[in-house]
Structures are given as C-alpha cells and as structure tokens.
Amino acid sequence: MEVRARAPGKIILSGEHAVVHGSTAVAASINLYTQVSLRIAGDSESGDRLLKLQLKDVGLEFSWPTGRVREALPELSTPSASSPTTCSPEFMKSIAALVEEQNIPEANGGLAAGVSAFLWLYASIQGCKPATVVVTSDLPLGAGLGSSAAFCVALSGAFLALSDAVSWNVDLNHPAWLSFGENDLELINRWAFEGEKIIHGKPSGVDNTVSTFGNMIMFKSGNLTRIKPNVPLRMLITNTRVGRNTKALVAGVSERTLRHPDAMTYVFNAIDSISKELSSIIQLPAPSEVAVTEKEAKLEELMEMNQGMLQCIGVSHTSIEAVLQTTLKYKLTSKLTGAGGGGCVLTLLPSLLAGNVVDKVIAELESCGFQCLIAGIGGNGVEVCFNSRPDFF
Ligand SMILES: Nc1ncnc2c1ncn2[C@@H]1O[C@H](COP(=O)(O)OP(=O)(O)OP(=O)(O)O)[C@@H](O)[C@H]1O
Ligand SMILES: C[C@@](O)(CCO)CC(=O)[O-]
Ligand SMILES: [Mg+2]
Numbered sequence: 001m002e003v004r005a006r007a008p009g010k011i012i013l014s015g016e017h018a019v020v021h022g023s024t025a026v027a028a029s030i031n032l033y034t035q036v037s038l039r040i041a042g043d044s045e046s047g048d049r050l051l052k053l054q055l056k057d058v059g060l061e062f063s064w065p066t067g068r069v070r071e072a073l074p075e076l077s078t079p080s081a082s083s084p085t086t087c088s089p090e091f092m093k094s095i096a097a098l099v100e101e102q103n104i105p106e107a108n109g110g111l112a113a114g115v116s117a118f119l120w121l122y123a124s125i126q127g128c129k130p131a132t133v134v135v136t137s138d139l140p141l142g143a144g145l146g147s148s149a150a151f152c153v154a155l156s157g158a159f160l161a162l163s164d165a166v167s168w169n170v171d172l173n174h175p176a177w178l179s180f181g182e183n184d185l186e187l188i189n190r191w192a193f194e195g196e197k198i199i200h201g202k203p204s205g206v207d208n209t210v211s212t213f214g215n216m217i218m219f220k221s222g223n224l225t226r227i228k229p230n231v232p233l234r235m236l237i238t239n240t241r242v243g244r245n246t247k248a249l250v251a252g253v254s255e256r257t258l259r260h261p262d263a264m265t266y267v268f269n270a271i272d273s274i275s276k277e278l279s280s281i282i283q284l285p286a287p288s289e290v291a292v293t294e295k296e297a298k299l300e301e302l303m304e305m306n307q308g309m310l311q312c313i314g315v316s317h318t319s320i321e322a323v324l325q326t327t328l329k330y331k332l333t334s335k336l337t338g339a340g341g342g343g344c345v346l347t348l349l350p351s352l353l354a355g356n357v358v359d360k361v362i363a364e365l366e367s368c369g370f371q372c373l374i375a376g377i378g379g380n381g382v383e384v385c386f387n388s389r390p391d392f393f
Contacts, residue, residue, distance in 0.1 A: 051133075159191075
C-alpha cells in the first residue's frame with residue numbers, strides 16, 4: 001500500500017509571535033510543498049521488519065526494527081488514529097531514546113525534534129507496522145516559511161490516508177492530487193498540531209492550520225476564519241539564509257513577556273488590531289485601480305507597524321534589518337515572516353510597480369548573499385495521491 005501527501009508552506013502577513021499569546025494572525029499558504037511518500041509493507045512481504053525514514057533534504061536516512069519501536073512504545077501497538085493525543089513526557093523519553101540510537105550528526109541539531117515528531121505521529125496513527133517514509137521539500141528548512149508545519153501536516157495526511165480513520169469513496173487510481181473531506185482535514189490538523197508541539201514547544205497552531213486548509217486565514221486562539229482576498233497580493237520573499245529555531249525564538253518572547261507583562265500586553269493588543277485591519281482591507285471589494293493602490297499603501301503601513309512591534313519584542317535580526325534597508329531604497333515595504341531571528345522577509349510588490357524595479361531590488365538583495373523568490377499565494381492545503389506513476393510527479 002502506497003500513498004503520497006503534500007502540504008504547503010506559508011507566509012504570515014501579520015501577527016506572528018503575538019498569535020502565541022492570543023492575538024489575531026493573518027496567514028496564507030504558498031505554492032511550495034513538503035511531500036511525503038508512505039509505503040506500508042504487506043503482511044505477506046518477506047524481508048526486514050523495519051520502519052525507515054528517508055529525509056532527502058538533509059540527505060539522511062534512519063531505520064528502526066519494528067520490534068524495537070514496539071518495545072519502546074508498547075502502548076502504541078494498537079494505534080488510535082481518530083483520537084489525536086499529546087506526546088506525554090514519558091513517551092517523549094522513550095522516543096528520545098529511539099532518536100538517540102540513530103546518532104544524528106551535531107550539525108543537524110534541530111532535526112532530532114522533527115524525527116521525534118515523525119515517530120510520535122507514525123506510531124500513534126499506524127502503530128508498529130514496517131514501512132518506508134520518504135520526505136522531500138521545496139521549502140527552506142527553519143527559515144520562517146512553515147517547514148515544520150508542512151512536514152507534520154504531510155506526515156499526518158499520508159499516515160491517516162492509509163488508516164481506518166479516513167475512508168475514500170473516489171477512484172483511487174486517478175492520477176491527480178485528491179482533497180480530503182472537511183472532517184478528515186480537522187483530524188489531520190489536530191495530529192499535525194501534536195507534531196508541531198514536539199518541534200516548537202508552544203505553537204499557536206496557525207502554521208499547521210494554514211498548511212492543512214490552504215488559502216488565506218485569520219487565526220486567533222485556535223479558531224480559524226477563512227479570508228477571501230480582493231487584492232491581487234504579490235510578495236517578494238527574501239531568505240536571509242540566517243538559520244534560526246522557532247522554538248528558541250518563541251521561548252525568548254515568552255521570557256520577555258514574563259519580565260514586562262504590561263508593556264508586552266500592549267504590544268500584543270496593537271498587533272491584534274493590525275491583523276484585524278489588515279484582514280478587512282484585504283477583503284474589501286476592489287472597484288477600481290485607484291482603490292487597489294490605496295489599499296496597498298494601507299497594507300504597507302500596517303506591515304511597517306507590525307515589523308516595528310516585532311523588533312520591539314526581540315525577534316528581528318541584523319540580516320532582516322539589512323533587507324528592510326535595501327528594499328526601502330526602492331520605496332518598498334518589508335517585514336519579517338514566521339519566527340524571525342533571520343529566516344525570511346516579505347516585501348509587498350505593489351500592482352503598479354515596474355518590472356525593472358523588481359529585477360533591480362532582487363539583484364541588489366542577491367548581491368548581499370540573500371536568496372529571493374516570488375511564490376504563488378493562497379493555493380490548496382494538504383492533498384494526497386494514490387497513483388504511484390513516477391512520471392506524475
Ligand atoms: N523536509 C524536512 N525534513 C526533515 N525535517 C524537517 C523538514 N521540514 C521541517 N523539518 C523539521 O522542522 C524543523 C524546522 O522547524 P522550525 O519551526 O524551526 O522552522 P520553520 O517551520 O521552517 O519556520 P517557522 O516556524 O518560523 O515558519 C527542522 O529542524 C526539522 O526538525
Ligand atoms: C512565531 C510563530 O507565531 C509563527 C511561526 O511561523 C509561532 C506560532 O505561532 O506557533
Ligand atoms: Mg515551524
């Protein structure tokens with residue numbers, strides 16, 4: 001039995017970090033995906049009874065005898081695919097032992113958390129069956145574009161697609177990406193959130209939610225509101241290539257909040273207002289070109305204000321400031337996206353901006369060693385394909 005799942009990365013237009021503390025965030029999926037292929041060995045197949053994980057983006061492969069997984073996690077021999085559960089500290093200890101046995105290279109420090117999330121999701125949803133899981137991604141890892149959420153959503157999507165918790169009443173031989181039903185998406189999202197908890201510590205859930213459901217969303221305290229944009233949003237994404245770790249940045253903001261609770265509450269409230277205003281501007285009907293230009297000017301101002309708040313809570317970085325300064329030379333507005341501390345920066349490209357200005361700003365940013373891309377915004381969320389024709393992908 002074999003299936004592939006893909007889940008998109010995301011940009012946060014407004015509200016990162018504050019969303020962890022109950023403020024509103026606005027986020028959209030982008031057309032860069034993490035793909036997971038899952039092949040479960042049939043009972044009749046001979047050979048090693050192994051659970052294999054190939055992480056193509058980092059060129060690493062791990063495997064565990066399924067007996068070893070069962071011995072470490074005996075309670076999960078009977079999986080509970082339809083009831084997402086949090087990995088308890090006791091389970092985390094057993095998983096840490098399974099991960100340690102794999103001797104992950106020091107240079108791939110953050111990877112252990114991703115491998116732990118994989119083990120938790122696989123054993124909880126599929127139990128201890130022998131299988132091969134292959135992960136590939138278009139997303140830069142640990143750069144603010146939601147690679148951890150896309151990883152957890154694609155894993156959950158693939159594992160659930162071949163579980164009893166999801167039933168299919170479509171032609172599975174159809175060579176196309178298939179969408180899940182609404183209830184299945186809810187289930188994938190809840191499992192992916194459990195995976196994100198292992199990677200992030202204290203995620204708000206915005207990243208897994210936008211990766212699961214796609215399009216553009218407003219997210220506050222675990223609740224999602226779908227947004228239908230009426231502005232043709234075009235964003236330049238600049239990867240500063242400065243590595244960072246979302247877990248550490250989120251923890252840093254929580255520590256600052258403990259030290260300065262009153263001041264930080266004002267900042268989180270201001271960000272909440274910025275996100276709400278941003279989402280209402282994006283959704284206003286667009287009768288004329290002038291109205292679009294006016295809306296873009298307002299969006300730029302809100303992005304600038306949000307970036308100021310993000311600097312205030314301690315998650316900007318000299319590399320981010322360098323991108324801001326460079327784009328400002330071309331009268332363009334930018335803000336960090338995702339957890340900050342390096343990673344990616346968004347620059348609004350207004351609809352009347354001349355193509356040669358875009359080329360010039362990209363050339364200047366790339367001459368500083370940054371990497372630029374323009375991704376499609378607001379596509380589908382998680383999808384699966386059961387057709388294994390190699391030419392389809
Ligand atoms: N394709 C992948 N292969 C293996 N591990 C991955 C992959 N994608 C994500 N991960 C895991 O997610 C971690 C990066 O997550 P992190 O939350 O720090 O960054 P991000 O999700 O890219 O950015 P942000 O949370 O700001 O959007 C990696 O260290 C790894 O554990
Ligand atoms: C920094 C953060 O707000 C967004 C990371 O993309 C963390 C979260 O919401 O879980
Ligand atoms: Mg992440």
